[in-house]
Amino acid sequence: MNKNPLSFQLKVDDFVAASASEKESLTVMRESVGFWKDGLRRFTKNKIAMTALVIVLLIVVLCFIVPAFYPYKYEQQMKGSERLAPMQYSKIEQQQIDAGESVFPHILGTDSNGRDYAIRVMVGGRVSLMVGIVASLLILVIGSLYGAISGYFGGIVDLIMMRIVDIIYTVPDVLIIILLAQILKFPLQSLGEVSGFGWIQKLGPNMISMFIVFALLYWVGMARIVRSQIMVLKQNEYVTAAxxxxxKKRRIIGKHLITNCIGTLIVTTTLQIPSSIFTESFLSFLGLGVQAPMPSLGSLASAALNGFQSFPEKLFAPAFLIFIIILSFNLLGDGLRDAFDPKLKS
Structure with missing residues (x-):
């Protein structure tokens, strides 16, 4: 229908319904993804975090799998092989090589007792990793439950529970570990003599007391983080509907509130692992770690100080492994935080 060019009358032909093909050409929809899939996609795009993950996996293989196939044991003492330099053989081993026998080299040399140092560093890394992971799991369970209960109930319950947290913050952890180690020394020795509990003697009272202190004192940071998350989440409509x-309150806390904090819990736990490893290494350096002959990275570094001028590699090896483990877990935790924290999404 023609109309005057100066008229403001609309043309009816301009309002014809679009065809199906025209509608499809204008439809631009993003693929629907869930929380975990979106977080994993964002995490895999982070090259630094993926590199840290690969390094962590390599360290796990080095500390947990390689010792099973290594020709030497961490407690094995070889006469005449004391304080060998890296890739050096003792006189007895050199005679065996001259006789045509195959002798595996000491990659990092040996210590003052003739024990292969490479296997001791690997086992020490295993001990530190196990302490860090177990301590972080203890902190996760205790801290998340405590913080969730405090944040959900609020009021006087929250006030009392948070004041307890403030008191725990003031407790000196090293002093508690020393006191517990002395108290638990004889009961743990008696328990270790019972069949099936021999592993307790290998850990020693210092390590058991360290785990107890982690469970008693180190969960307060996790509790505060979870409490703040729960206090925000409990105002949502799905909690009101429940x-x-x-x-029941137990179901609301476990199924609705803590479940929706899972991203924060994973990130916080991952960042707690290097902190626990550093704490264990520091205490082992002071002589409050595992019981000899079980090695730890901190105890190896402490023992290497005596001959540092003559054998500096004995200190650099455990110190470098501590550095790599802590740095890798920190970078991995930062990558998980960037991937799973909704506030950081662009």
């Missing part, structure tokens, strides 16, 4: 339907 209450209206008669859901």
């Amino acid at each position: 209450r209206a339907l008669g859901a």
